[in-house]
Amino acid sequence: MNQCYLKSGVRLLGAVALCLSSTSMAQEGAIDPALAVATLGGKALRGEYGFVGQFSCVQTPLQPPPATGFDPEPPHSLLVEGEAVSVAGYGVMTFSPTGTVDLSVTGSLIGLDQTATGDAPVTARIAGNCPGGRYQVLDNHRLFLEFPNCQESVPGFSASGGPLRFEGLMARDRRWIKLAMVDGGVQTYDIAIPGYPELQNQRACIQTFVMDRM
Numbered sequence: 548m549n550q551c552y553l554k555s556g557v558r559l560l561g562a563v564a565l566c567l568s569s570t571s572m573a574q575e576g577a578i579d580p581a582l583a584v585a586t587l588g589g590k591a592l593r594g595e596y597g598f599v600g601q602f603s604c605v606q607t608p609l610q611p612p613p614a615t616g617f618d619p620e621p622p623h624s625l626l627v628e629g630e631a632v633s634v635a636g637y638g639v640m641t642f643s644p645t646g647t648v649d650l651s652v653t654g655s656l657i658g659l660d661q662t663a664t665g666d667a668p669v670t671a672r673i674a675g676n677c678p679g680g681r682y683q684v685l686d687n688h689r690l691f692l693e694f695p696n697c698q699e700s701v702p703g704f705s706a707s708g709g710p711l712r713f714e715g716l717m718a719r720d721r722r723w724i725k726l727a728m729v730d731g732g733v734q735t736y737d738i739a740i741p742g743y744p745e746l747q748n749q750r751a752c753i754q755t756f757v758m759d760r761m
Contacts, residue, residue: 590684592642592717595761596724599637600652602754605629609738614747617733623751631659636673640758642682648692650677675699677711690715690724705739713756721760728754 607616607629617623636654653674661668677697684690696709711734715726731751738746 591644591646592648592682592684592721593644594642596640596642596758597637597761598640598724598756598758599635600654600754600756601633601635602728602752603631603633604750604752605631606750607748609743609746609748612737612745612747614735614749616749617751619733621731623731623733633657633659639761640756646681646683648680648682648694650680650694650697652676670701673699673701677709684717688717688719690717690726692726703741706736708735708737713754715756723760724756724758726756726758728752 605625607614607625607627610616616625616627616629618626634654634656636652638650638652638654641649651674653672655669655671655673657670658666658668675697676699677694679696680692680694682690682692692713692715694709694711696707697711698707699705711728712730712732713726713728714730715724717724733749733751735747735749738748740746
């Protein structure tokens with residue numbers, strides 16, 4: 548999700564969904580689809596997992612592409628003034644035994660810097676989806692997920708991009724899965740707003756999912 552604002556200081560109260568991300572500056576750790584399928588064997592996941600999740604981000608103003616809000620080198624220092632946002636939501640991840648996973652989510656965003664008189668800090672009930680993801684079951688009940696592209700649109704605002712990557716653990720009986728975004732990367736959003744030229748912004752986030760088999 549993304550409560551974004553123009554470099555001129557005009558804030559836009561549209562938001563993108565809980566799980567939306569776009570091109571990461573750090574590409575290491577990407578899943579190999581062939582390896583994922585080859586190593587699943589009897590470890591494949593199947594069916595729907597319901598989840599609740601949260602994330603917190605620092606994001607930068609909208610800019611004409613290419614956005615340059617963070618230093619591309621770790622620890623990714625801000626190059627412009629950012630703003631803090633937090634998101635909570637729920638949804639479903641659907642796993643197939645062939646190594647694919649789809650995600651749908653509904654969430655609400657709060658702008659932690661939106662505290663002035665007249666600000667509307669909460670953007671509620673935003674829906675998004677991330678189709679065509681891949682997952683890989685690793686040793687010691689570990690799991691790796693990657694969504695190459697996610698889409699989100701609300702009236703007057705749309706965004707898309709990827710990848711979004713998670714690591715985590717699952718129960719021995721596959722009853723639950725717990726995931727976190729821990730790669731420390733920076734994401735770049737492609738954002739479309741009627742009446743504005745092509746725009747981008749960037750964010751650095753931490754995110755968690757707690758999921759149970761449905």
